[in-house]
Ligand SMILES: NC(=O)c1ccc[n+]([C@@H]2O[C@H](COP(=O)([O-])OP(=O)(O)OC[C@H]3O[C@@H](n4cnc5c(N)ncnc54)[C@H](O)[C@@H]3O)[C@@H](O)[C@H]2O)c1
């Protein structure tokens with residue numbers, strides 16, 4: 154079996170769908186920072202669809218790895234000429250595979266930061282997009298302020314330093330464009346953050362202002378940052394995925410990507426230098442993305458947080474196993490119906506009953522084999538941004554918060570780093586040490602975990618939250634996750 158690359162591509166056409174467009178004629182119009190699993194299952198897939206239809210030849214993608222840990226991706230992209238296999242896994246076990254051809258270049262910033270800056274500064278680049286995770290915006294979880302003390306930021310602000318962060322790279326490219334009389338590109342964040350464009354604007358303008366206040370004001374004023382809502386469950390690729398891609402589709406791909414069938418991208422129509430005809434690929438281009446992103450982050454992503462900690466404590470490792478458990482289904486649906494949905498705005502064209510049910514079905518797809526560990530990664534960047542806004546809105550409106558409080562208590566118990574069988578839990582979080590220290594104190598001082606005001610603000614002062622939180626935490630300590638959920642679900646059903 155030949156390895157996947159431009160030369161072997163024609164020979165694969167019999168076993169897998171491959172690009173029929175001429176990749177040698179494509180031009181790069183988009184530079185994407187953070188080419189991970191999600192970019193490859195989502196934005197690059199939409200662009201591949203457009204390229205297949207024709208008429209978007211100037212919108213091919215140059216991928217960029219910002220971190221040294223992107224080296225493996227750089228090697229694979231170089232060896233495979235940017236090609237990779239996207240394997241869609243349906244709930245009935247059937248698979249579709251397609252070799253995606255829209256990523257035509259890849260640059261690793263730590264090797265050559267100037268090449269990355271020049272690529273973004275080039276006149277042909279009209280969009281810079283990002284999937285650099287929630288933590289990649291370097292903001293305080295409660296205040297939203299940019300962290301000027303971050304070591305990468307401090308480094309990038311030194312005179313003459315080669316940029317090593319997204320902020321340093323993007324702002325330097327904007328500076329060069331401005332000096333050359335070129336208008337700024339549009340920055341499109343595709344991360345799971347409410348108002349991701351506004352957050353990106355705030356962070357990039359704050360960094361630019363630290364270089365020069367006038368530059369900060371210019372970025373804030375002149376660079377378009379549309380908000381977007383993005384959705385497609387995409388787990389990390391495993392060796393089994395590689396083997397299955399070879400066996401089922403005859404493709405020897407060092408880094409395929411697997412995902413669910415569902416996909417959605419809703420983006421605001423604010424592009425300074427034009428955009429691809431995204432609608433033709435099924436993207437919803439709207440005036441205001443807020444209702445969509447609120448719905449998705451508060452139902453899907455906060456729902457994921459509900460599974461991540463309590464599911465792991467109850468002994469599960471895989472998302473679908475927890476989601477198929479009737480107790481977890483009732484708990485999750487209850488959270489979605491009674492706590493998240495009352496905080497949403499009407500969402501054009503969406504039946505929320507149907508949306509909630511479809512989420513449970515999506516979580517239950519056994520072939521995705523998504524892990525609870527992936528959902529629990531960097532909880533300190535996620536839970537405060539997805540679940541705590543639901544709590545705050547409900548407290549303000551006199552609404553229900555008991556299930557949300559149980560999820561937060563689950564996170565607190567999980568952060569102790571030991572499961573209910575006494576086995577270690579690998580807590581992967583940039584604040585792991587702080588979380589572990591406060592979680593370890595909570596057996597004596599039960600509010601210790603949520604006393605961290607950087608994460609929880611003033612929630613610790615509100616008895617309407619602390620009372621159910623303490624009940625859940627005590628029950629998790631004394632009776633475990635299952636019994637805690639059982640009681641809560643029964644109580645709330647009778648409420
Ligand atoms: N995987 C999904 O199901 C999914 C779905 C919707 C949205 N997303 C969004 O995409 C993001 C990435 O998910 P993924 O599955 O591609 O993860 P991944 O781990 O496969 O890739 C993450 C990429 O982000 C880069 N990155 C991380 N921190 C960074 C930083 N501080 N600066 C610059 N680059 C940084 C990594 O180097 C890597 O290239 C998520 O955090 C989320 O916001 C993911």
Ligand SMILES: O=P(O)(O)OC[C@@H](O)[C@@H](O)[C@H](O)[C@H](O)CO
Nearest residue numbers: 345383384385386387454457528
């Ligand atoms: O990717 P993260 O870390 O932002 O969040 C974990 C999951 O909730 C998330 O990846 C979902 O699978 C995704 O948002 C579905 O579209």
